[in-house]
Amino acid sequence: MFSTAFLDLPALQGASGTVTLPGSKSISNRVLLLSALCQGTTVVHDLLDSDDTRVMLAALRQLGCGVEVAGTTVTITGLGGRAWPTEAIEFFMGNAGTAMRPLTAALAVQGGDFTLKGVPRMHERPIGDLVDALRELGCAIDYLGNDGYPPLRVRQPSLQLDKPIPVRGDVSSQFLTALLMALPLATQDRAITIEVVGELISKPYIEITLNLLARYGIAVERQGWERFVIPEGSRYQSPGTIHVEADASSASYFIALGAIAEGKGIRIQGVGADSIQGDIRFMDAAEQMGAKITSGPNWLEIQRGAWPLKGITLDCNHIPDAAMTLAVMALYADGPTTLRNIASWRVKETDRIAAMANESRKLGATVEEGPDWITIHALPAGQWKRASIHTYDDHRVAMCFSLAAFNAAQVPVRIEDPKCVAKTFPDYFEALFSVAHTAAQNIPVICIDGPTASGKGTLASRVAAALGYHYLDSGALYRVTAHAALQAGLTLEAIDEAAIAKLARSLPVRFEGDQVLLDGVDVTDAIRSEQGGMNASKVSVLPAVRDALVDLQHSFQRLPGLLADGRDMGTVIFPEAPLKVFLTASAAKRAERRHKQLISKGFSANIDALRADLEARDARDMSRSVAPLKPAQDALQLDNSSLTIEASVEQVMVWWQSRQVFGSPT
Numbered sequence: 001m002f003s004t005a006f007l008d009l010p011a012l013q014g015a016s017g018t019v020t021l022p023g024s025k026s027i028s029n030r031v032l033l034l035s036a037l038c039q040g041t042t043v044v045h046d047l048l049d050s051d052d053t054r055v056m057l058a059a060l061r062q063l064g065c066g067v068e069v070a071g072t073t074v075t076i077t078g079l080g081g082r083a084w085p086t087e088a089i090e091f092f093m094g095n096a097g098t099a100m101r102p103l104t105a106a107l108a109v110q111g112g113d114f115t116l117k118g119v120p121r122m123h124e125r126p127i128g129d130l131v132d133a134l135r136e137l138g139c140a141i142d143y144l145g146n147d148g149y150p151p152l153r154v155r156q157p158s159l160q161l162d163k164p165i166p167v168r169g170d171v172s173s174q175f176l177t178a179l180l181m182a183l184p185l186a187t188q189d190r191a192i193t194i195e196v197v198g199e200l201i202s203k204p205y206i207e208i209t210l211n212l213l214a215r216y217g218i219a220v221e222r223q224g225w226e227r228f229v230i231p232e233g234s235r236y237q238s239p240g241t242i243h244v245e246a247d248a249s250s251a252s253y254f255i256a257l258g259a260i261a262e263g264k265g266i267r268i269q270g271v272g273a274d275s276i277q278g279d280i281r282f283m284d285a286a287e288q289m290g291a292k293i294t295s296g297p298n299w300l301e302i303q304r305g306a307w308p309l310k311g312i313t314l315d316c317n318h319i320p321d322a323a324m325t326l327a328v329m330a331l332y333a334d335g336p337t338t339l340r341n342i343a344s345w346r347v348k349e350t351d352r353i354a355a356m357a358n359e360s361r362k363l364g365a366t367v368e369e370g371p372d373w374i375t376i377h378a379l380p381a382g383q384w385k386r387a388s389i390h391t392y393d394d395h396r397v398a399m400c401f402s403l404a405a406f407n408a409a410q411v412p413v414r415i416e417d418p419k420c421v422a423k424t425f426p427d428y429f430e431a432l433f434s435v436a437h438t439a440a441q442n443i444p445v446i447c448i449d450g451p452t453a454s455g456k457g458t459l460a461s462r463v464a465a466a467l468g469y470h471y472l473d474s475g476a477l478y479r480v481t482a483h484a485a486l487q488a489g490l491t492l493e494a495i496d497e498a499a500i501a502k503l504a505r506s507l508p509v510r511f512e513g514d515q516v517l518l519d520g521v522d523v524t525d526a527i528r529s530e531q532g533g534m535n536a537s538k539v540s541v542l543p544a545v546r547d548a549l550v551d552l553q554h555s556f557q558r559l560p561g562l563l564a565d566g567r568d569m570g571t572v573i574f575p576e577a578p579l580k581v582f583l584t585a586s587a588a589k590r591a592e593r594r595h596k597q598l599i600s601k602g603f604s605a606n607i608d609a610l611r612a613d614l615e616a617r618d619a620r621d622m623s624r625s626v627a628p629l630k631p632a633q634d635a636l637q638l639d640n641s642s643l644t645i646e647a648s649v650e651q652v653m654v655w656w657q658s659r660q661v662f663g664s665p666t
């Protein structure tokens with residue numbers, strides 16, 4: 001997951017490949033609660049691991065459910081037949097509607113002393129219609145903040161089940177889902193009827209609920225979309241094991257990607273056209289706009305069809321979440337796109353009609369909006385603007401606008417607070433980068449070159465972490481090459497140059513966090529020693545070895561960008577890099593830092609000897625005939641002798657931001 005303050009997406013050009021999507025949020029949270037209400041254990045395969053399911057799992061643990069997690073397989077031991085807790089419990093539901101609403105209903109019907117809270121936005125998301133319905137049947141629920149909104153306190157009910165229970169269905173279908181999942185707890189001696197008041201929205205989500213209830217032994221009788229009867233004597237029965245389909249709403253971004261991006265097409269693994277999730281019907285809308293889609297059991301393949309896409313007018317009530325993706329596809333269309341019947345967008349993670357309108361306008365689009373509709377006009381190539389997309393802590397805003405990076409104007413897009421995708425798809429951007437591609441010149445590289453012990457590594461890896469970029473420690477490649485050569489019985493002299501170069505060309509090296517692995521073996525300590533540094537310096541003067549490592553170094557230039565540190569990053573390996581920093585510090589300062597570092601690791605060290613060594617390395621690095629250590633002509637010099645690491649990072653970030661200007665927030 002990218003936990004950076006922002007993520008800059010370079011202009012993207014194409015996409016091809018396969019993505020395996022994480023589990024459906026709607027199925028995961030339903031299955032978790034239903035398993036918790038059963039007797040015995042249920043093994044859930046491919047459960048989504050995200051903020052929304054974590055809050056549900058935490059709540060189930062608090063209630064005393066058994067929860068065993070092994071990767072994406074989770075085993076739940078239910079509360080059925082066991083005593084529910086009698087002590088007061090406070091639950092934190094984050095911003096998960098699929099946890100907050102169904103759990104409120106189950107707790108209210110079961111009774112106890114429970115408080116349910118969430119993030120500030122959750123306290124602005126309506127729950128009044130559900131509370132009214134629950135009160136109608138005798139549940140005791142108090143509002144702890146504003147009437148109609150969480151936080152809530154639930155007490156012991158005195159259930160009156162002799163008449164149908166009315167519930168409004170025009171604000172959120174989750175209220176009806178919540179009742180359908182909770183009321184089987186109260187059908188011991190009578191059937192219970194729920195009557196929907198007003199037009200039910202987001203109907204396909206009710207179908208998911210009914211489908212899963214059936215899997216858990218509850219056969220709800222549906223009479224149109226107005227009446228739902230839960231039969232007398234209904235009892236949750238674990239299906240034993242259950243599999244969660246991949247998330248169809250998450251699939252919408254990759255369906256759109258296949259429709260927008262040039263390339264061999266996108267294959268989505270984990271969900272197919274026969275999904276039980278209503279959002280799979282996003283396929284039809286994408287096809288209407290021009291996408292070519294084929295599907296089989298649990299897979300979809302998407303290719304660009306009509307181009308530009310075709311503007312459409314669509315009632316989106318049946319696909320409230322995936323429909324947001326259409327708003328971004330609309331930017332690539334041949335005319336305006338109007339999405340209708342989407343009033344519920346205003347009460348979700350943010351006011352999504354306002355958010356989609358504001359952020360599309362920042363990109364240059366013309367947008368009109370009404371209480372329950374939005375019209376987005378196509379954005380011609382010359383009119384795209386570089387924009388910093390505010391994401392309102394809404395995962396879907398972030399995921400949708402990542403698709404703007406395919407614009408014909410080839411301008412990059414900044415996504416603010418990219419970690420908001422953690423609600424339903426923590427590794428969304430990793431998945432995007434695994435299939436998206438662009439020309440190398442679009443993938444930014446920041447070079448940090450400088451002499452030994454100048455602090456390049458620390459600075460480069462901190463800047464890489466702040467930007468979410470990859471990190472290449474090119475010095476480590478030379479250290480590993482020297483290490484591998486010695487292991488192979490070679491000397492580090494010119495006489496073995498060809499043999500070392502051959503070895504370097506197919507060096508089986510991998511960086512994993514701070515670890516450097518050679519052929520799977522951790523060689524970090526061996527190569528980081530003083531001797532390792534001297535050895536690296538020796539092989540690095542051999543032209544054939546430097547040459548052999550060029551391709552390997554270039555292969556680190558991957559989306560979304562690269563921080564490369566070394567001695568010739570800016571001069572030789574990435575001469576086109578948009579920012580080059582030449583980092584220096586006085587020899588005395590560098591010797592002092594190295595001394596501290598060695599002592600802290602428990603090595604004995606002599607500061608004068610260290611200084612003499614590093615001066616010798618400087619001389620060798622600067623005087624070698626191939627790629628000598630020197631600043632690139634366009635490098636910015638940074639002497640960090642009297643700077644803290646934070647100040648150096650700040651300086652590089654300021655230089656970088658001044659070259660990456662995005663439209664300021666509107």
Ligand SMILES: O=C(O)C1=C[C@@H](OP(=O)(O)O)[C@@H](O)[C@H](O)C1
Nearest residue numbers: 026098172173174202205320344
């Ligand atoms: O029941 C569900 O799983 C959901 C129902 C929909 O909400 P509304 O019924 O409020 O539209 C949807 O937007 C939400 O992401 C998940």
Ligand SMILES: C=C(OP(=O)(O)O)C(=O)O
Nearest residue numbers: 095096097098321348349
């Ligand atoms: C509306 C959404 O979430 P929630 O389940 O919190 O309602 C969503 O995921 O788009």
